[in-house]
Amino acid sequence: MLKLRNPIYIGYPAYNKCSNLHGKHKRSEWKLQPKKEELVIVDKEVFLKTQELMDKRKPYENHSGTTTKNTFLLSNLIYCGYCGKKLKAENNRNRPKKVNGKSFETKIYRRYVCEHAKNKHEIHEQRDFGADKHEDIIISLLADVMKKATFFIDEKGIKQEKESCLREIERIKEELSQLYSSYFQLKNENQLERLAKLEKDILEINKNLFNEETSFSALITKENSIELLNIELPNWNSKYYSCSVMEKRQMLGRIIEKVILKKGSFELLTKDYIAHPAIISHKIKEINSSSVVIPKVTGKGSGVQVPHRSSQILTSKRC
Structure with missing residues (x-):
């Protein structure tokens, strides 16, 4: 598509396409x-x-200047319940129509699509899901739970993980320090065979250090999310429904680990630092062709078995 934009095809070589400072x-x-x-x-x-013609096909922009691609509230959180792969957010635009010589604007349909099934690698009972419908059901369900259930955040667990991670980082650094000391000593003594083995050990331990530091960075991010979530929880609904699309996505991302979609049902898994609610089951009944969510909340001590992982599951069935 970019080649069709190049003015060199009509004889005009272009320059100033990019710079080191500003990129493209x-x-x-x-x-x-x-x-x-x-x-x-x-x-x-x-x-x-x-x-x-290409300008007419550019992503539609609403009055706020946000492209419809950025309005998917569950983008990067939603997965196929058949193959487990992440669903892709897609905009589909119907063809423009003319009636009595008058052109009508095209309508954009937002949907979540399983690319794996779309490319015919596997047949699913349902491969694409209307974004408007499913976002409305899932987020309404979550908002209802936020009003009725008490969320407990496992801050102590994060703190312990951080302390453990820091201890491991310090241990690895100490080990590296000793290895480097031995390395330079062997280098001075020109012991090439032992040097080669020591270099491999140093490389492997540096990989371990990188992995531990990456884990620690992820824990810091998680800790920041918990801090923000603790502020949001008392008035989550009012804050959510009054903020921008981008802020909505961030708020959902602090609660939802993933949403798994199938035809007629979905599962919502919360972040692993949310220790309660334990299990929240839901049914959606059809009343006058409209969906009504009826939540049933169960927690620890209610005789219901709690999943081993601390991430919790919200399930819903649609008739």
């Missing part, structure tokens, strides 16, 4: 060199008509 520039910032007839391979009128 917008096409409106490109600068054209004088026309070179020997480079022309497309008629100018055809080229300009192509640009006009």
Whole structure:
């Protein structure tokens, strides 16, 4: 698609396409060199008509300037219940129609799609899910639970993980320090065989250090999420429904680990630092063709078996 935008096909080599400071520039910032007839391979009128058609197909922007691609509230959180792969957020636009010579705007349909099934690697009972419908059901369910259930955050567990991770990082650094000391000593003594083995050991331990430091960084991020979630929980619903799309996605991301979709049902797994609610089961009954969520909350001490992992499950069935 980008090749169709290149003015070199009508004889105008372009420059100022990018810079070290700002990266790629917008096409409106490109600068054209004088026309070179020997480079022309497309008629100018055809080229300009192509640009006009491509501009019409650009992502729709609403009044706030946000493209519809950014309005998917569960993007990166939603998974296929048949193959386990992450669902892709897609916009589908129907073809423009003309009635009595008048053009009507195209309508955009948002959906979550299993690319694995779409590319025919596997047949699923359902491969795409309407985003508007499923976001409304899932988020309404979550909002209802937020009003009725008490959330308990396992901050102590995160703190213990951090302390353990820091101890391991310090241990690895101490081990590396000793190995480097031995390495330089062997190097001075020109003991090449022992040096080669020691280099492998140092490389492996550096990998372990990198993994531990990555884990520690993830724990810091998780700790920040917990801090924000503790602030949001008392008035979660009012805050959620009054904030921007981007803020909504961030708030959902602090609670939801993943949503697993199947035809007629879904499971919502919360983050592993949410220790309660334990299990929340739901049924959706059809009343006058509209879905009504009826939550049933069960917790520890109620005789219900709690999953081994601390991430909890919310389940829903749709008739």
